[in-house]
Amino acid sequence: MAKIYKNIVILTGAGISAESGLATFRSENGLWNKHRVEDVATIEAYWKNPDYVHDFYNQMRPELFNAKPNAAHLAITKLQEKYNSNINVITQNVDTLHEKAGNKNVWHIHGQINQIVCMNCGHVFETWGDVSSEDSCPHCGISAMLKPNIVFFGENLLYMDKVDELLQTCNLFISVGTSGVVYPAAGFVQVAKFYGADTIEVNLEETSNNYLFGRHIYGKAGKALPDLVNELLEQKEEA
Ligand code: APR
Ligand code: ZN
Numbered sequence: 663m664a665k666i667y668k669n670i671v672i673l674t675g676a677g678i679s680a681e682s683g684l685a686t687f688r689s690e691n692g693l694w695n696k697h698r699v700e701d702v703a704t705i706e707a708y709w710k711n712p713d714y715v716h717d718f719y720n721q722m723r724p725e726l727f728n729a730k731p732n733a734a735h736l737a738i739t740k741l742q743e744k745y746n747s748n749i750n751v752i753t754q755n756v757d758t759l760h761e762k763a764g765n766k767n768v769w770h771i772h773g774q775i776n777q778i779v780c781m782n783c784g785h786v787f788e789t790w791g792d793v794s795s796e797d798s799c800p801h802c803g804i805s806a807m808l809k810p811n812i813v814f815f816g817e818n819l820l821y822m823d824k825v826d827e828l829l830q831t832c833n834l835f836i837s838v839g840t841s842g843v844v845y846p847a848a849g850f851v852q853v854a855k856f857y858g859a860d861t862i863e864v865n866l867e868e869t870s871n872n873y874l875f876g877r878h879i880y881g882k883a884g885k886a887l888p889d890l891v892n893e894l895l896e897q898k899e900e901a
Contacts, residue, residue, distance in 0.1 A: 677839020734883035735763030777811035
């Protein structure tokens with residue numbers, strides 16, 4: 663019997679951006695195989711050597727600025743436009759490919775590469791350029807307190823009140839391109855399931871929390887997600 667979902671949540675990880683040419687974190691040539699997390703993605707690393715951390719993200723910015731969304735990102739726009747229900751994207755990615763594809767309701771729980779936060783006054787501003795410890799905050803003027811607005815390990819995720827609300831009300835939870843090893847994001851499926859959602863995982867391979875999902879679609883997101891979107895739209899037609 664065709665099912666219609668009123669509230670859909672799509673959780674995305676680095677795998678959805680892989681076909682746009684962006685590196686994931688934990689594959690053999692992933693980011694965390696070239697850099698130690700402890701050196702570039704913790705607040706201790708930042709205070710120890712702020713410009714080393716800034717350079718890591720400065721080097722990342724041009725590639726992410728030029729990256730183009732792929733069929734997986736575009737499939738989400740198609741679903742949001744044609745399925746007309748409440749569809750939110752919770753992304754762990756700091757790239758802006760969801761926005762470039764026209765996705766709405768995108769929640770960057772790990773922050774964004776093109777945002778800088780002042781740790782003195784909390785002001786967040788956008789830039790695609792380089793940042794260093796010499797730069798001062800455009801709002802309060804202090805220098806050496808600007809940090810990429812990227813959530814480092816051990817820091818609180820962003821938008822968690824909204825995420826809680828979405829997970830408790832969604833009827834369908836789709837996870838795309840995440841290894842499911844970093845919490846709390848890896849636990850979102852458990853919450854959604856507890857509140858009654860159907861759960862689907864789209865990935866190249868089995869992940870560490872794959873036992874939590876009701877359905878698995880193995881394959882590249884650039885093909886698997888458009889196929890799933892078409893299936894959902896057909897189901898809606900039949901209902
Ligand atoms: N299509 C679908 N899935 C893919 C594709 C693809 N084309 N390419 C890779 N994948 C899958 C991999 O199989 C893997 O399960 O994407 C996942 C990428 O896993 P990670 O590299 O661990 O990235 P992610 O899950 O997003 O990491 C979560 O960890 O380091 C932190 O903050 C960082 O947001 C990141 C978080
Ligand atoms: Zn400031």
